[in-house]
Amino acid sequence: MNDRTDPDGDAALAGLRVVDLTQVMAGPYCTMILADLGADVIKVENPGGGDQTRHSWGETGEGRDSTAFFALNRNKRSVCLDLKTEQGLADLHDLVRTADIVVHNWRPGVAERLGADYETLSALNPGLIYASVSGFGSSGPYAQRPGYDLIAQGMTGAMSVTGEPGGRPVKNGLPVGDLGAGLLMVGGILAACLYRQRTGRGQCVETSLYEAIIAMSVWESTEYWATGEPPAPLGSANRMSGPYQALRTRDGHLTVGANNQRLWHGLCGALGLEHLAGDPRFATNMDRMDHRDELAALLEERLADDDTAAWVDALLAAGVPAGPILDYAQVLDEDPHVKARGLVREMDHPVAGRVKVLGPPLTLGASPATLRRHPPLIGEHTEEVLAEIRRTAPRAERRGERSGERPGEPARRPDGEEA
Known part of the structure; x- marks a missing residue:
């Protein structure tokens, strides 16, 4: 943990800085939980448009971010860096020198092409915890496949046991691969933090949508190994006990x-x-x-x-x-237990006004999770964060100043390669 003064005081993860290179769902869900618990999460976005979910369904109006983005990015600061330029990469490297954790969800190989792989970044910061969430992991025959929750549900057997007997394959109504991988990564990161506290050493932490769903297949794998027959869908029934x-009923x-x-x-x-x-x-x-x-x-x-x-x-x-069995209108608008547990909250947003978000699902008596920052506008904190790292990063180690490279000079990598 860095020795920075942290404005969030007694929050559980106060003093931890997370460089968040993720977008869409699995990675942002992981980093949002860390942010809720007090970590300083700096979301690094491409200045050409940022996180894809900024332009997803549920948009609040012309030129505004979508409600899908709001769902996964509260409590973070947003910085725009073009990692395909020497200056953008140099700024990222300076930021990493001040950080405890880096999280990305690029496909295997992209981090190496961008100069943001574990070997490169850990050389700058030997205690760095480097977390990678992908579709299928960094090795194996599926490593280069795109990571989508639907695809992972199908390939892990989850869809083969979901739905009614004899019906068409059905995916789980919730994105269990995305969210499961995000939750697993939170645990992996915190375990790595404890290891570093004991040893002083950072490490690479990895999980995937594929592994998350297979890890949750505890009953299904047990049934298969016990009977030799692949489990079949049972609707809402349990495969181990009943009813x-x-x-x-009469009305539902x-x-x-x-x-x-x-x-x-x-x-x-x-x-x-x-x-x-x-x-x-x-x-x-x-x-x-x-x-x-x-x-x-x-x-x-x-x-x-x-x-x-x-x-x-x-x-x-x-x-x-x-x-x-309730629908989401009944749950989110009417259920007294949701209200009592604070599971729906409101935040002020500088463009959208008052917006609803799900509340933190963790209760810590001494260091509660909090809502401190609205989901950031794209690049809202770029100057603020760059000013911070220029005050703290050793000037002699800054890539541009050390090598004499001009700000904005294109980085040397093959044409047309995208993250």
Whole structure:
């Protein structure tokens, strides 16, 4: 950790500086969590347009950033550097000298072409933690493939177990590869910080969308190794226990988690179906798995007698885990628990005005995550950050001053190569 004075005081990660070379989702999600926890995250963007999500769906108006960008980039500062010029690369190198962590989500090989690879940057800053999030990792036959959540879900088996039995392949409704990789990288970075605290040494940390989804396939891999058969989609049902699934009621659906014998008997009692508890088709968990469809039909026949809210109340009163299935309007606008936990927040933005964002999902009693900065305008902090690094980076080590290169001189790399 650098010894800089940090304006965020007692935040958990105060004093850590992160150079954020990422865009779109997996990388920005990782760096936003670090920023929420107090790290000084400096988002380095191409002056030609910046992060792709600035121009994505949900735009707030002509010339303004999109709401998609707002979702992933609060608490950061934005700096515009053209890494394809000598001056832009020199400024990046100076910035890295003041940093603790660099995060990028370029395809393997791009960092080397730009002069922003681990070997180059760690020579400037030996304690540097260098984090790489990609589609498939830096090695293996898929390394050069583009990293998209949909593609990774299909190639990891996730889509083969999602959806209803016999239906078309369906991706998870949430981008589990992107977000999972971002979350894993947060853990990897913090582990590397603890290692550096003990040893003084930095290191390269790597994960990918592909590895994140496979890492989450704990039940599916277990079923395959135990049975020798590839798992199939089960809709909302659980492949290890039941009933643990969504069921239809008179006015909608609810979820129920009667995944052990005690809860199974509680469910039967709450629904007035005590006779099912003694039915040999449903006597044990394995029996209920073998007769899953029959059981669901019998439960839904009873649940059709009343509304979701009434059944949820009855099941909870009997100690059986249950809940309604809500849409996002009901969750974000109406749910009292979302309000109580502060999971929807508002921030003032200099162009868009008052904007809504999801609140930090972590609660730290002594050093809480906070919302300190609006999602930055492109290049909003360029002069501020460059002034900081010019005060702190050793002048003799600045690439341009050392070599006599002219500011803005094109860097030497093959024509037409893009990050």
